[in-house]
Amino acid sequence: MSDPTPERQPERLTRPDAERARGHHKIFVGAAAGVGKTYRALTELREHREAGQDAIIGVLETHGRQDTARAADGLPIQPRREVKYKGVQLSEMDLAGLLERRPDMVLVDELAHSNAPGSKNEKRYEDVEELLQAGINVISTVNIQHLESLNDLVARLTGVRVRERVPDHVVQDADEVILVDVTPQVLQDRLRAGKIYAADKVEQALKNFFTDENLGALRELALRQVAEAVQAETEETTEHSSGVKERILVALGAEPESGRLLRRGGRMAKRLGGDLIALYVSTGRLSRDQSKTLDGLRAITESLGGTFVTAPARGGVGHTLVQYVREHGVTQVILGESSRTRFQEFLRGSIIHQVLRDTRNVDVYVISRDK
DSSP states (O other): BBBOOOOOOOHHHHHHHGGOOOOOOEEEEESSSSSHHHHHHHHHHHHHHHHTTTEEEOOOOTTTTTTHHHHHHBBBBBOOOEETTTTEEEEEEOOOHHHHHHSSSSEOTTTTOOOTTTTSBHHHHHHHHHHHHHHEEEEEEEEEGGGGHHHHHHHHHHSOOOOSBHHHHHTOOOOOOEEEEEOHHHHHHHHTTTTTSSSSHHHHHHHHHTTTTHHHHHHHHHHHHHHHHHHHHHHHHHHHOOOOOEEEEEEEEESTTTHHHHHHHHHHHHTTTOOOEEEEEEOOOOOHHHHHHHHHHHHHHHHTTTTEEEEEOOSSSHHHEEEEEEEHTOOOOEEEEEEEEEEHHHHOHHHHHHHHOOSSEEEEEOOOOOO
């Protein structure tokens, strides 16, 4: 690989900022590590380079894969920014250097990556947004299990809880989304050949994450997500002309379980092209842990492109929910299974039953609690 970057082309030094429109974002999406996302992205970057564009690697994560390293051979790379954290030397993409250089195109690998503490942005996808706003075209990569709305579903299907996540809108807002797809059998063969992980990790990977069932489920998710993105773009004009739009409300409690309801609502809103509303009905002061949980739910809502609303309970939680549904044209409601005992519901009433009884022309979904 070639690290030094050549001198910037003279015409790039004199181009006014005002003349630069927002950059074009192309994302290569895969079902799992090893399908070839980064390889495809590098191939495209090289094609732009050969066409005379100033196309460079902003950050590349080879994970020791020789095929990926060879694909990057000869391509210019922006030197990484070194960061010291708790005595450990870390390296991150040099966002400031890229903005100063202002190339035509940048490859940014692994959108879901969390930057080192002290970086300007917490996440790499936020760095990409700055590049796009500066008029720089970006090619990036991400695996489907990193999408926020799929977090619970992926955990249930594979038994793995993905910690680094990307808001769905990052993929939805991209100008192009390209699915890089191979069969589970091909991916397992690549794994056995040592093209994905080191030899000492192959058997463990085959028994855990890289099983036929997991890879098949992730592949189906990836295919579905890309198909829905294409369908949403195709139907956008029809949706606007009809004037009919679904409004999905998720009723939240100040508990982690509500995150699962939110992601379910986010997937529904995306599939239907509707609005997502997260409503927390306040019944009194929150503990420190509850406040922290609610802040996390607000962040998830925003990452899903939804609106977070807090409303004081007037006449009880159920009554407040019903009033909000009526006043704001909500068409679908998602509720979590009650944690109250039957005796408690007898004394205090059931919120679910009240919403079902007092709403009209509204679909109500009751989601079972995660056991």
